Amino acid sequence: MKRSTIFPSPRAAILDLDGTLVDTLGDFVVVLNHTLNDLGLPSVDRAFVERTIGKGSEHLLRSTLAQVGAQAGLYETAWTRYQARYLDINGKHAQVFPGVREGLDRLRSRGLRLACLTNKPTAFARPLLERKGLCGYFEQVFGGDAFERKKPDPLPLWRTCEALESEPSRTLMIGDSSNDAQAAHAAGCPVVLVTYGYNHGEDVRAVPAQAHIERLDQIEDWLA
Numbered sequence: 001m002k003r004s005t006i007f008p009s010p011r012a013a014i015l016d017l018d019g020t021l022v023d024t025l026g027d028f029v030v031v032l033n034h035t036l037n038d039l040g041l042p043s044v045d046r047a048f049v050e051r052t053i054g055k056g057s058e059h060l061l062r063s064t065l066a067q068v069g070a071q072a073g074l075y076e077t078a079w080t081r082y083q084a085r086y087l088d089i090n091g092k093h094a095q096v097f098p099g100v101r102e103g104l105d106r107l108r109s110r111g112l113r114l115a116c117l118t119n120k121p122t123a124f125a126r127p128l129l130e131r132k133g134l135c136g137y138f139e140q141v142f143g144g145d146a147f148e149r150k151k152p153d154p155l156p157l158w159r160t161c162e163a164l165e166s167e168p169s170r171t172l173m174i175g176d177s178s179n180d181a182q183a184a185h186a187a188g189c190p191v192v193l194v195t196y197g198y199n200h201g202e203d204v205r206a207v208p209a210q211a212h213i214e215r216l217d218q219i220e221d222w223l224a
């Protein structure tokens with residue numbers, strides 16, 4: 001699993017959050033079902049949430065309302081409640097994945113500048129990283145609302161590369177889904193995918209990437 005020679009050695013890395021650093025599926029399930037319950041609507045199950053995470057909270061909530069047959073006009077009310085519920089629950093049903101702290105330590109000890117880039121709103125992302133003791137690793141934290149477009153569009157990666165003062169070809173994207181990979185390919189960044197996250201219900205090993213790793217600390221072997 002050595003690094004290919006197509007890309008020069010990375011100077012910086014951009015890390016995805018949900019499904020890559022933190023297992024947030026429990027938070028999403030609890031918050032969505034509280035929101036649905038507040039509105040007198042039926043619950044959704046974990047498997048539905050797992051395959052629907054990844055394209056931002058607005059998309060997740062819209063898909064959830066459609067799944068339970070809610071009226072289209074309910075979205076704004078549901079979004080207000082969802083945000084209040086999420087800010088309250090954020091991180092309580094979430095765990096840092098095994099190998100993440102060690103992996104971040106290794107990236108840092110190699111001198112890479114680090115940013116976290118997620119489709120989660122910035123207002124949820126920062127407190128989550130703080131609560132999980134991960135904030136100190138990152139020079140920059142950008143949520144899905146930080147730029148005009150979200151991953152899989154390459155724009156958030158280009159903007160993050162600029163903030164890290166690193167060229168795309170020297171900036172490694174590390175994520176868990178085809179969203180991250182597509183954005184990286186389009187931006188000209190190398191990409192490594194972790195195999196333990198959420199990939200829209202599909203096997204992430206089938207998504208083209210420079211490497212697939214089972215724990216973030218295996219990034220060491222790829223960088224060597």
Ligand SMILES: O=C(O)COP(=O)(O)O
Pocket residue numbers: 016017018019053054055056057060117118119120121
């Ligand atoms: O909020 C989401 O939909 C997932 O966010 P991610 O980009 O951190 O995987």
Ligand SMILES: [Mg+2]
Pocket residue numbers: 016017018019020054175176177197198
């Ligand atoms: Mg993710």
